Amino acid sequence: MKTVLLNLSEDSLLNTNIIFKPRCIYEHILQDFSAEKSYTLSERRASPVKTETRKIIFDSDLQLEAYFFEGISQPFPPHFHEYYVIGFFESGRRSLSVCGKNFTAETGDILLLNPCDNHFCCGIDGDTLTYGAFNIKPDIIQRLSAELTESCDPVRFSENLIRDEDLFFSLKKLHKTVMETKTEVAGFEKEELFLLTFSGLIGEYSERCENRISQNGIPEYCEEIEKACLYMNENFSDRITLDGLCKITALSRATLVREFAKEKGISPYRYLENVRLNAAKQLLEHGESPIETALKTGFSDQSHFTNFFKAYIGLTPKQYGNIFKTR
Numbered sequence: 001m002k003t004v005l006l007n008l009s010e011d012s013l014l015n016t017n018i019i020f021k022p023r024c025i026y027e028h029i030l031q032d033f034s035a036e037k038s039y040t041l042s043e044r045r046a047s048p049v050k051t052e053t054r055k056i057i058f059d060s061d062l063q064l065e066a067y068f069f070e071g072i073s074q075p076f077p078p079h080f081h082e083y084y085v086i087g088f089f090e091s092g093r094r095s096l097s098v099c100g101k102n103f104t105a106e107t108g109d110i111l112l113l114n115p116c117d118n119h120f121c122c123g124i125d126g127d128t129l130t131y132g133a134f135n136i137k138p139d140i141i142q143r144l145s146a147e148l149t150e151s152c153d154p155v156r157f158s159e160n161l162i163r164d165e166d167l168f169f170s171l172k173k174l175h176k177t178v179m180e181t182k183t184e185v186a187g188f189e190k191e192e193l194f195l196l197t198f199s200g201l202i203g204e205y206s207e208r209c210e211n212r213i214s215q216n217g218i219p220e221y222c223e224e225i226e227k228a229c230l231y232m233n234e235n236f237s238d239r240i241t242l243d244g245l246c247k248i249t250a251l252s253r254a255t256l257v258r259e260f261a262k263e264k265g266i267s268p269y270r271y272l273e274n275v276r277l278n279a280a281k282q283l284l285e286h287g288e289s290p291i292e293t294a295l296k297t298g299f300s301d302q303s304h305f306t307n308f309f310k311a312y313i314g315l316t317p318k319q320y321g322n323i324f325k326t327r
Contacts, residue, residue: 051071052069052070054315059178064178065134068179069129070131072092072129072314074314078120080274081115081278084134084137084141085111086110087110087133088109088133090131093123094129095121095123097121098161099160105121110161111133111161114157118265118266132175132179155202156206157206159205170196178190221263224249225260227249233275237279240272276297277297277309280297281313283296285324287325290305290318
């Protein structure tokens, strides 16, 4: 397990469909966590944050990334991930958009992002963000879901922003355990916390993809859009142009851009950059240098790669790669 702690100099959308469902499924997790409960839900606005803290850990036992941001004012432009993101907001309001739905994220809210959910966010009225989250690969969630339901159907969270006090503090306790564990001593407790927390999360807030029916039926250009995505997924290291995608899909430039954005919630170029970003993360995780990573993933130069990577991940490629050097 590797921790990276960075101290950096400190260099909006309406709330909809937030649900509140208090329950006692996590009672045994929370019984020794009540002291932190009253503190963390209080708005910590007594004094302005002058530094940023960005702490990221890869937990080899649970096979997930855990990260913690404090004092963050950086906006994050439209992007998506190839994994699930489960986050919790400790302080600071954020304007958030997920797949075209607009929210205001506040203290105590929980963020649930499915793989490929297009999203972006920014601070409100100068608020700085204190936020913890887990990045979890789909096969981990799928395996846990199969154990719970004996179903192999893909898991999809039905809500993106929820308010569930018990779940909030269960996630916070698991997050604290992962971030602070330096030995294998707490392995049993950590795994138990993970299974209990995510079993409740999946059972309460996920839906089976087989039961999802589009209100508009099958999109008219679905097959063409998938062709374009497949081509970019397989050839991201090459020079890809809009004209080239038009030839592959037999669509006009205007139709391709319009229908792609309608279907994916993101433009073709932005989709390609996200594919390259996810590939770059994998290379960095396996020890590739930032320079080689930029070349292998199709970025025009290292400066462009570094700026893009930091804008979306919140770290430079070198800082991100350092997390995995002792795995």
